Amino acid sequence: MTDSAIKKYLNERIPRYTSYPTAPHFSAAVGPQAYEGWLRAVPEDARLSLYLHVPFCETLCWYCGCHTSITRHRGPIEKYVGLLLREVDHVADVIGGHRAAHIHFGGGTPAIVGPELFGSIMTRLRQRFDFEPDAEVAIEIDPRRLTPEMADALGRNGVTRASLGVQTFDPAVQEAVARVQSLETTQACAKLLRGAGIKDLNVDLLYGLIHETVESCMDTVAGALSLSPARLAVFGYAHVPGMMKHQKVLDESALPTSDARLTQERAIGDAMLQAGYQRIGLDHYARPDDPMAVAQRTGQLRRNFQGYTDDPADALIGMGASSIGQLPQGYVQNAHHIKDWGDRIEAGQLATVRGVAFTPEDVLRSDIIERLMCDLKVDVPAAIRQHGFNPHCLDNEMANLRTLVADGLAEVDGGVITVPESTRNLVRRVASVFDAYLDPAAGRHAVAV
Structure with a gap:
């Protein structure tokens, strides 16, 4: 196939297909009553995946496409965790003590809750759900914010995998997107996590960022590989200022062209393969012995809102503001805004505000x-x-x-x-x-x- 044929499709806007139907087609037709009914219908022998969303960061990265809130104060975080514990209890009261095969903390910056509150969440989850002996407990990490105390708390509470947000190691690109993070800082973070017993580390990268070049992408890959990650996720930056208003700060004229994005994506992929990683689906890479690579080779690879996964669960239960769940009957999503979500939790309700029932x-x-x-x-x-x-x-x-x-x-x-x-x-x-x-x-x- 010629490059001219490939380039014909580069600028078409296509869903990432982490769900189908995709999130823009969720509606208020699915609310808390429907969700409660779906939860009660989950079979007793079903295995659950639990997703907990912590929508706080200390600073905002201009490229971010997540639902997050900026705070440097403990008060909002402590209140949020208190409400999250109440949601865990409410969901558990409805669904009962099902087995949990996979637990994932996303954000935002979930480690922002700190050692004590993180321990409280994990204790409550273990009290209300039956963790499988080999359950994976994963968390997304901002390497700039991880403290030795928090790393120890993650290890003590059974975290088995951590995803390090990197995006790029190019100082010029970092300055332009308001995320300055040196390779040395990231290496120190990886050392802390491994010292706490968390051996499986993932690294998240972005191509197509403002001012990014093939050369800067290759430098970033070299830095990422120095961390010896088990997996890497390599996403194309999605510039959607109509949806993410803060992205308007970025100079669109400095974004790589579609041809340049294609060249960057190919160069990164070639470097990963040369380093011995197996390509997983569209945009992930894993060591050949990693469970995700094994899942792909055996036809067991899955795809959900967290991207590619080897998660074997029968239902995904989302908790926290904006979180999404997936059950056999359809998708559900909690209220996006923290206050709206919190008001519903305080009222003793499930926080579901939209979703879609499968036909x-x-x-x-x-x-x-x-x-x-x-x-x-x-x-x-x-x-x-x-x-x-x-x-x-x-x-x-x-x-x-x-x-x-x-x-x-x-x-x-x-x-x-x-x-x-x-x-x-x-x-x-x-x-x-x-x-x-x-x-x-x-x-x-x-x-x-």
């Missing part, structure tokens, strides 16, 4: 999209048979693939769709053919690469 067709399309995103391959006729649909129900979608096949983005053989390695970075575009809700004119999603 049987949604489940079929979701499975096809997830397998494409995870395996770069899906047997469409087999999926249709598995879900009990008419064999011709997706004939229009298969017909719409012809242009992508002609351009080299996909191959089709007997209804089996394969995305070639050379166009892996455009798998979202192939998956979008099966998205019945996609409005390309809406412009709310990230560019394809």
